[in-house]
Each structure stands twice: as structure tokens, then as C-alpha cells.
Amino acid sequence: MSAYQGGCACGAIRYELKADPQFSFRCHCRQCQRIIGAGYASQFMVPRHRRRNQVL
Numbered sequence: 001m002s003a004y005q006g007g008c009a010c011g012a013i014r015y016e017l018k019a020d021p022q023f024s025f026r027c028h029c030r031q032c033q034r035i036i037g038a039g040y041a042s043q044f045m046v047p048r049h050r051r052r053n054q055v056l
């Protein structure tokens, strides 16, 4: 098991993952392109009970 920490670009949300991602993918849909401002968004899935979010 690994622990990962990260957050959003503006720093308002932090997260901590207490498990490795089950899978990851790159989404190229228009919605993700608008949100990220790039050609694709990198995403990964972790079980909810292994994740902790904190809104600052």
C-alpha cells in the first residue's frame, strides 16, 4: 500500500489516498478539455473508503 497526497490547482481541495489507484486513464472529451484547459485529463480511481478529501 502506498500513500499519495495532492490537491487542485488553486489549493482549495487537498486529498490523501491510502491505496494504489485501481486504474487510471486519460479522458479526451470536450468537458474534460474545458475543465483542464488541455487536450486531455488524467484521472484515476481509488475506493472511497481509502480516500480522504479536505476542503481548505
Ligand SMILES: [Zn+2]
Pocket: 027, 028, 029, 030, 031, 032, 033, 041
Ligand atoms: Zn472527460
